[in-house]
Amino acid sequence: MGASSTVPARDPAGNSTGQSRAAKGPRFRFRKPGILPGFGISLGFAVTYLSLVVLIPLSAIFLKTATMHWPRFVATVTSPRVMASYRLTFGASFLGAAIDAFFGFIVAWVLARYSFPGKRIADAMVDLPFALPTAVAGISLTSLYAPNGWLGRYLVPLGINVVFTRLGVVVALTFVGLPFVVRSVQPVIQELGSDVEEASASLGANAWQTFSRVIFPTVVPALLTGFTLAFARGLGEYGSVIFISGNMPMHTEITSLLIVSKLEQYDYAGATAIASVMLLTSFALLLVINGLQARTRKFEEKS
Amino acid sequence: MSASRKSTLGRSGESAIVRWTLICIALLFLTFFLVLPLASVFAEAFANGWRTYVESVRDPDALAAIRLTLLASGIAVSMNLLFGLMAAWAISRFSFWGKNLLVSLIDLPLAVSPVVSGLIFVLLFGLHGWFGGWLDDHNIRILFAVPAVVIATIFVTFPFVARELIPFMQAQGSEEEEAALVLGASPWKTFYSITLPNIRWSLLYGVILCSARAMGEFGAVSVVSGHIRGETNTLPLQVEILYNEYNFAAAFSVASLLSLVAVATLAVKKIIEDQAGVRGGQV
Numbered sequence: 001m002g003a004s005s006t007v008p009a010r011d012p013a014g015n016s017t018g019q020s021r022a023a024k025g026p027r028f029r030f031r032k033p034g035i036l037p038g039f040g041i042s043l044g045f046a047v048t049y050l051s052l053v054v055l056i057p058l059s060a061i062f063l064k065t066a067t068m069h070w071p072r073f074v075a076t077v078t079s080p081r082v083m084a085s086y087r088l089t090f091g092a093s094f095l096g097a098a099i100d101a102f103f104g105f106i107v108a109w110v111l112a113r114y115s116f117p118g119k120r121i122a123d124a125m126v127d128l129p130f131a132l133p134t135a136v137a138g139i140s141l142t143s144l145y146a147p148n149g150w151l152g153r154y155l156v157p158l159g160i161n162v163v164f165t166r167l168g169v170v171v172a173l174t175f176v177g178l179p180f181v182v183r184s185v186q187p188v189i190q191e192l193g194s195d196v197e198e199a200s201a202s203l204g205a206n207a208w209q210t211f212s213r214v215i216f217p218t219v220v221p222a223l224l225t226g227f228t229l230a231f232a233r234g235l236g237e238y239g240s241v242i243f244i245s246g247n248m249p250m251h252t253e254i255t256s257l258l259i260v261s262k263l264e265q266y267d268y269a270g271a272t273a274i275a276s277v278m279l280l281t282s283f284a285l286l287l288v289i290n291g292l293q294a295r296t297r298k299f300e301e302k303s
Numbered sequence: 304m305s306a307s308r309k310s311t312l313g314r315s316g317e318s319a320i321v322r323w324t325l326i327c328i329a330l331l332f333l334t335f336f337l338v339l340p341l342a343s344v345f346a347e348a349f350a351n352g353w354r355t356y357v358e359s360v361r362d363p364d365a366l367a368a369i370r371l372t373l374l375a376s377g378i379a380v381s382m383n384l385l386f387g388l389m390a391a392w393a394i395s396r397f398s399f400w401g402k403n404l405l406v407s408l409i410d411l412p413l414a415v416s417p418v419v420s421g422l423i424f425v426l427l428f429g430l431h432g433w434f435g436g437w438l439d440d441h442n443i444r445i446l447f448a449v450p451a452v453v454i455a456t457i458f459v460t461f462p463f464v465a466r467e468l469i470p471f472m473q474a475q476g477s478e479e480e481e482a483a484l485v486l487g488a489s490p491w492k493t494f495y496s497i498t499l500p501n502i503r504w505s506l507l508y509g510v511i512l513c514s515a516r517a518m519g520e521f522g523a524v525s526v527v528s529g530h531i532r533g534e535t536n537t538l539p540l541q542v543e544i545l546y547n548e549y550n551f552a553a554a555f556s557v558a559s560l561l562s563l564v565a566v567a568t569l570a571v572k573k574i575i576e577d578q579a580g581v582r583g584g585q586v
Contacts, residue, residue: 030399030400031397031398031399031400034396034397034477034481035481035484035485036396036397036477036480036481036484037484037490038392038393038396038490039393039396039397039399041389042388042389042390042392042393043389043393043397043399045385045386045389046386046389046390046393046394046405047405049382049386049389050386050390050405050408050409053454053457053458053461054408054411054412054458054461055408055411057423057424057427057458058411058415058423060423060426060427060432060433061419061422061423061426064426103328103329103332106325106328106329106332107329107332107333109325109329110325110326110329110330111329114322114325114326116326118330120573120577122329122330122333123573124569124570124572124573125333125337125338125569126333126337127569127572128337128341128565128569129337130512130515130516131515131519131564131565131566131568131569131572132340132341132519132561132562132565133518133519133520133521133538133539133542133558133561133565134417134519134521134522134539135519135521135539135540135542135543135558136344136519136539136542136558136561136562136565137340139344139542139546139554139555139558140340140341140343140344140347140555140558141340143343143347143551143555144339144340144343149343150339150343150346151335151339174336175336175337175340178336178337207317207318207321211317232414235416236415236416236417236418236419236522237416237417238416238417238418238521238522238525239417239521239522239525239539243546256416256417256418256419256522257418259418259419259422260418260525260526263422263425263526268425268426268429268431271422272422272426275418275419275422278416278419279415279416279419282414282415282416283414285414286410286414290407
């Protein structure tokens with residue numbers, strides 16, 4: 001199982017020698033002693049499985065990139081078609097996440113504070129984009145906004161074309177990102193103590209002042225977390241976008257699709273180069289998200 | 304005076320007009336962005352009547368896709384369930400060096416986009432990949448075959464059970480298990496009669512999220528499957544193929560099956576949240 005190689009400092013007899021070791025005074029110990037069993041096998045399995053399924057496969061992408069000729073790598077990831085796809089992917093993800101932040105905040109506020117008919121269903125529906133397969137979301141959004149679709153038949157005569165345009169990409173990314181904002185913000189609004197609001201009101205603040213000076217600043221870290229999560233999800237999104245975007249090079253082609261078309265042409269090096277850029281961006285965003293979540297937690301602990 | 308104030312004003316003193324305006328904005332947004340897309344799947348699926356619907360769902364390729372989807376998600380969920388239990392036990396019950404790093408690494412697949420997740424396995428098992436030559440020499444097909452579909456599904460759903468269980472078990476602490484062990488229960492007995500009943504809702508929650516994602520995964524599976532009809536097509540890939548052939552009624556019929564799974568997932572998820580007070584993290 002690989003336990004022995006991954007758990008170097010574990011003594012073979014398990015827990016029984018823990019005390020005699022501790023008696024020898026302070027020294028580096030891989031784990032603290034206790035009476036619970038199964039440390040070696042559970043950690044051994046977890047680390048082995050993690051390495052086989054995630055770490056080793058993921059390293060392939062960076063090792064493959066490292067073997068690439070540097071000027072060729074730069075030329076690949078900065079070619080005009082790829083640059084156009086970055087602009088679309090980043091721009092549409094940003095817009096989608098911004099729309100989600102605005103409406104998601106209202107949805108979270110309403111769900112956390114008010115009672116109204118259908119609230120439980122509305123609350124459950126928020127997670128639909130998590131549960132609905134992206135390909136299904138893609139084809140249903142496309143049919144909805146098509147010229148003869150339920151929404152398209154009213155929008156197209158007004159000159160608002162969603163299908164096969166950049167606006168379509170924004171609509172799809174707004175769909176997939178919504179739950180991230182709502183589920184980040186909702187618990188924070190729920191936890192807000194009524195004492196601060198009452199204090200603010202008793203000191204003579206009106207509702208808007210209480211909201212903008214007392215409530216909103218408390219929710220900002222969570223809102224930023226939700227925005228960043230939605231943005232990060234949008235960058236990598238594939239299934240819900242490709243049907244509605246029409247995939248015209250330089251115009252409505254997202255970066256994920258470009259990776260797929262490079263693969264279909266057996267240009268593995270090119271696909272890997274673009275993928276490594278996307279992967280580094282996601283990891284950087286992951287760090288930002290972790291920092292934001294740590295701030296949100298600090299806020300919650302304080303209050 | 305205070306009683307009537309409470310009934311017409313919200314907690315921070317907003318008026319009923321503000322309250323109902325916000326509720327209407329929220330409900331309209333949810334209707335346009337969530338309810339209509341879901342409803343349109345079923346409307347399009349039944350656009351040509353029941354007969355077409357039943358025929359599309361009973362098509363041999365569609366049935367093969369259902370079988371493959373169930374196989375891949377079944378394997379992925381059980382593997383990741385085993386991993387989730389092991390990882391959560393190690394992380395929540397022991398303190399050891401490098402624990403925080405391990406917790407962060409478990410979430411890694413969530414940061415990898417679906418297409419890139421698929422690409423990783425092309426680089427490993429493709430003809431020019433790390434193991435491609437060796438696999439080809441031994442006549443083992445992984446890429447563009449069922450094994451790659453299963454492996455890609457395992458990768459994208461990897462963290463789902465673990466990230467539900469770890470915080471839950473950490474919050475719960477190990478006093479009950481320690482008490483059972485001190486009183487002479489065997490490790491297995493302790494696990495079955497103390498740990499498992501305690502974590503059952505959280506475990507079920509993770510399994511439900513994991514299987515919903517496993518059945519619906521598109522990008523990663525699309526890259527590694529090779530799109531062979533009746534062989535390596537999962538349900539979402541079957542939807543794509545039918546749609547690209549302009550066979551819309553059939554595409555939406557197959558999509559409606561996935562949508563039913565999604566609605567069931569949401570319902571069960573909500574029930575668990577309400578009944579057991581389990582509230583999941585982000586997916």
